[in-house]
Amino acid sequence: MLTVLRSLEVPIFRSANMSLGINVLLEKPMALKEEECQEMLRVSKETGTMLTVGQVARYSANFTLAKRLIDEGHIGELTFVESEYAHDYALRTGEGDWRKSPDRHGMIGGGCHAVDLLRWIAGNPTEVYALSNHKCLTDWPVDDCSNKKTS
Numbered sequence: 001m002l003t004v005l006r007s008l009e010v011p012i013f014r015s016a017n018m019s020l021g022i023n024v025l026l027e028k029p030m031a032l033k034e035e036e037c038q039e040m041l042r043v044s045k046e047t048g049t050m051l052t053v054g055q056v057a058r059y060s061a062n063f064t065l066a067k068r069l070i071d072e073g074h075i076g077e078l079t080f081v082e083s084e085y086a087h088d089y090a091l092r093t094g095e096g097d098w099r100k101s102p103d104r105h106g107m108i109g110g111g112c113h114a115v116d117l118l119r120w121i122a123g124n125p126t127e128v129y130a131l132s133n134h135k136c137l138t139d140w141p142v143d144d145c146s147n148k149k150t151s
Contacts, residue, residue: 023050029108032101055116067121081122083114090137102141 024044030053031037044051057063069075089110093099107115111130118125132143 021047021049023052025052025054027054028112029098029104032098032104032108055113055120057113057117058120063117063121070121078122081118081125083118085110085114100140100142104142 030040030051040051070078089099098104134143
């Protein structure tokens with residue numbers, strides 16, 4: 001296992017994947033910029049290596065219970081799911097202040113937990129809608145969450 005500083009993840013990933021052909025497990029955020037994430041996915045696909053991003057929320061007792069109840073049919077057919085993620089990051093800016101970086105995509109931070117849990121529990125969506133604001137951490141150069149609609 002190799003543990004590196006967040007600022008070295010992308011260059012280390014390139015070396016490990018392209019030169020050594022080894023599988024990589026990253027903690028989130030896998031990168032700050034969407035382009036870097038896309039590059040890692042591309043390199044992993046080209047080299048046939050596995051790229052995994054750890055998602056700690058999947059191990060919470062509440063979420064594992066929800067998944068089990070849905071998987072066992074106790075809830076019934078899911079036709080709509082909604083999520084919200086709230087976390088006070090004011091004093092937890094991350095190693096090197098990555099959460100405050102203007103390069104950070106809006107979903108990287110806390111929103112990725114909500115999306116990961118929804119996909120893990122309910123499956124892949126057919127449509128997604130999200131909104132963002134800049135009302136809580138107004139002295140930060142990034143929105144509080146992502147702003148994107150996809151179908």
